[in-house]
Amino acid sequence: MIFHSIDYLLFFTGVICVYWTLNLRLQNTMLLLASYFFYGYVHAWYCILIGATTIVDYCCAKFIANKPNHKRLFLALSLTTNFSILCAFKYFGFFIDNIVAVMGLAGLDMSGPTWEILLPVGISFYTFQSASYVVDVYRGKVEARRKILDYALFVAFFPQLVAGPIERAGRLLNALETPRTFNPDRLRSGLFLMLWGVFKKLVIADNVATISNKALSIQDPSFPIIWGGVFAFCIQIYADFSAYTDIARGTARTLGIDVCRNFNHPYIARNPAAFWSRWHISLSTWFRDYVYIPLGGNRCSEHRVIINIMLTFLVSGLWHGANWNFIIWGAYHGLLLVTWRLACKIRPGIETPSSRTVQIGQWAIMFGLINIGWLIFREQNPVYLLKFITSNPLGLSSEEWQTGLYFFAYSLILALPLAIHCWTDKWCTGDDHWESRQQNWKWVIAQSALAGILLTAIFLLKSENSSEFIYFQF
């Protein structure tokens, strides 16, 4: 079930109406049933997979807590099961294709029938969420849960099941175990967040998607058209993914549960480290806590730290998809981070320049580098990727430049609401004015007016060709 469908609207309305009439135990039971209905709406067999992951991890965590002498064994059992399922569905075809290709280079024909394995949506997200719980129990950071119902809900909680944010047991599981009381302010604020997410998806992401699709789908695009298209994709992927997160957070908020923020205006970052602290925060911190730190993190030789960063980003790239372009994308960002780290060592203070011009220069360079990354991320055909990256800006006609600039301008116009949000958001400004005004009647009127504007804009400007959320494929 997708968030911006009528089916979801009906489902959500039904859930919220019944939910607030129940006590905690029944609320969680109902949420669990609703989550499995939500997940199995298109393919009921998805529920078997998530159910298997839940049971294995619940049991392993219990054994880790009850049999400390064998806790490594149960951790290994849990991780092996989780990542075997993930690999079987997500990477099997990719590995087989590459083995066949390598054997082909050696003169051995191993080609056979191609298997088209349907990737269950959200598997990368809930696998990571469930695995983090077992690791946290192993590390003694959280207690193994007694009630399987609460744990099953933690894994399958429908607002953030399909594309995150990837929650931790310490936050979400605790929240699910705590009694919730109905708060009209939180309901209003959650609904507004959902509306903002739908606006970002249908008006911004889907409209700029037509530009990036067109620009990067013709046989011989010129330099301005390629980069106009990449800029459009840059807007699209942020609007699309953050829209999903906003609808997820808004839905959870209406249910009285807080889900963590996944984005903090990533495109205002002036360096790679800042970008990764603002983009897909729940995944970045997951990799930090469960890959980078176990590898040794910062507490080892500089040489080893560089290897740790590169390994973490390579795995992060592979997480995004079973294709070489994602691995290259991960390596590219790893290299940016390593380069930035070395630059900070050579020139201390580079992170916080006092000059406004230097700050703008840093931002412009970083934004350009992010866009190069998005081109790698989007283009799965290596021949076209090379062709796009090496395209020549010289000797082009004015039609080419005008078309490229038009793509850029169109995307920029549609991105204006994102810029306004960035400018007014408390995370960005450090000002707490949004939350503090929730109960102020003037703010309620302003918020209602804004909701009316968003709703009207959705009706009038929504794209004719709406697509699935990009991160569903991961």
Next chain:
Amino acid sequence: MEDPEILLIGNSMLYTRIDIDELREISGKRISWLTKSGGASACWYLYLKNIITESGAQPAHTVIFFRDTVLTSPAYRTTGQYGDYLKRIQSKDEPVIKQVLASNHLPALGLSAKIQSFYEIDSQPRVFQSSVHDLALDITKINLPKKARKDDMNNRFSVDNLRHDLALENVGYSTPRTSRNETHNFSADPDTSFLPHILELSQNLKTNLIFYQVKNTLERKEHPLPADYTSYLVDLKNYLQAQNALTLEEEAGGIPPSWFAEGDHISKNHRIEYTRLFWNKIKGSLLVTK
């Protein structure tokens, strides 16, 4: 509409394959076509009901070009710009359209379709979207007038210039592929499918109905097909045979890959050759005439 001997109905799978003038010339027949990019079974049903029947035309043969499960995916391409088009070719009262679409949006309830039709989100004027495009064109004007730039872009981003390695649906162009996650269950229930209504209309018109199946990429490359899709095709063909309708298949092996422009479309340069292949394939089936 002039009284055609042969009528072709379909979407881009038809008009990117057939050169209608060439077909008329080599066949020596009066041939007409009704084609709309992205059209699917709802559209074809309305063509037969509101255009052919209303015009009084009685084609001896009607050939419907289809791909994948489009014939039995009634809700496919019925909203947005496609919904606008369907409304234009509908008459005042279309009980079949209402019934079939309502039963295909939300299983059992049809609630989704009712809400859609109530608030008509998909039929809003596109004036505001055009304004955003025009604003972007205005602020990036260097020397060419707006009309010339639009023409240049339409030409530059036309289907003929698309990359060969991309499926059309991935780049936002119209194709008749139904949902990626769809399960292929054949159904010819008149309450949930337009196919029985198409067959009934063709019987009333006394036209010899031929369903021409265009092969998709997987079929052309002889990839193993999903088991449910294979059984779907068997069920579909058995059903059509039982209804005295003929099914012909595009011979994927006989078409060189270089003929394809992108996705499942035939490039402009090979349309005449394809048209000749098509005529050779179909002419034997046209021996039965009225």
